[in-house]
Amino acid sequence: MNANITVRMLQRLPLYLSYMKALSMDGAVHISATALAEALGLNDVQVRKDLAAISEGGKPKIGYAAEPLIRRLEMVLGYDNQIEAVLAGAGNLGHALMAYQGFSEYGLNIAAGFDVDEKAIGTQINGKMIYPFRMLNDTCRSMNIRIGILTVPAKEAQAVCDAFVASGIKAIWNFAPIRLKVPAGVIVQNEPMAASLAILSRHCAGTAHS
Amino acid sequence: MNANITVRMLQRLPLYLSYMKALSMDGAVHISATALAEALGLNDVQVRKDLAAISEGGKPKIGYAAEPLIRRLEMVLGYDNQIEAVLAGAGNLGHALMAYQGFSEYGLNIAAGFDVDEKAIGTQINGKMIYPFRMLNDTCRSMNIRIGILTVPAKEAQAVCDAFVASGIKAIWNFAPIRLKVPAGVIVQNEPMAASLAILSRHCAGTAHS
Incomplete structure (x- = not known):
């Protein structure tokens, strides 16, 4: 088995x-x-x-x-042992994900957030600190982080993805509406919320075909 | 075209x-x-x-x-005209979605939330009220709501889905880890976050096959 x-x-x-x-x-x-x-x-x-x-x-x-x-x-499913993740992009969506307390059920803990926005840096969400983006590598290396959650705008997504990979991250949960390029050994799980919303909206407008 | x-x-x-x-x-x-x-x-x-x-x-x-x-x-994509949705289940995830301010970019507005929890009812999230679940039908009918966001536990999901359908909802955005049964003419868009997390976790444990 x-x-x-x-x-x-x-x-x-x-x-x-x-x-x-x-x-x-x-x-x-x-x-x-x-x-x-x-x-x-x-x-x-x-x-x-x-x-x-x-x-x-x-x-x-x-x-x-x-x-x-x-x-x-x-x-x-890996729910029985906790896995540590970091999140990049503490905007609206990143904030919502960090504030969400349901991930622990699935064994996921968002250990820290990273952003370039001076106003966000140093604040806490759900007891988790937002650090400056330049500290990503050191933090991931010292905590042996393997999962990165990507909630930056599409335009910055590939650069942040590259920084994740350079920091030793092996699995990326991507909420940006972009196809990321990653080296072999790294996986990307896309969460295409924009596409979901478009499918729902169009159905209500009565024009979607399957 | x-x-x-x-x-x-x-x-x-x-x-x-x-x-x-x-x-x-x-x-x-x-x-x-x-x-x-x-x-x-x-x-x-x-x-x-x-x-x-x-x-x-x-x-x-x-x-x-x-x-x-x-x-x-x-x-x-329907981003240019606003579509109104309701959300059922103002727990952790429902709360995070109602607090998320990024949906407006995609033309989605969560007009109201519904819950059975007396502590949640009457509170506001992001300026949107949480109503008792029994008011779902009247609210949806009077506002001509077509999209329902489902963030209740799996066990209650089918019953809430049925209530959505009975309230005239035509498109359901399902965050519960369950396959919903809906009549013809209603679509379900699943957001399998639990599955995404399992795929990411297992990859990090080095055991996932594609």
């Missing part, structure tokens, strides 16, 4: 986890892959495969024991 | 827009589809097709005039 956890699979696992947590709170002790698939509107062969890849397998007619499977999902 | 704007295309248009705005601020007056494709790391046939679908076309050897194309992109 655990040999071949693909990115597509990682996109489904949080769905299983949240559904199973809710079931478990309702007192359920076991769940079958079929019931899980049906509840989530997914293909049941797919769900069965996913669960087999991360766990010991379910028991015939009983299914999976809920608690061990929840623990296993949390482990595979 | 404008006949066939697909969802995939809507995901690329914000990239063109942000890049062209930056160029335009730098004083560029024209841009070719080839240069745009190269800068964004996209296929140039694709970019040419996209631009042809939304505009009058570029001039040979000169390319597209920047300003009219920017206006056109903003129009197609």
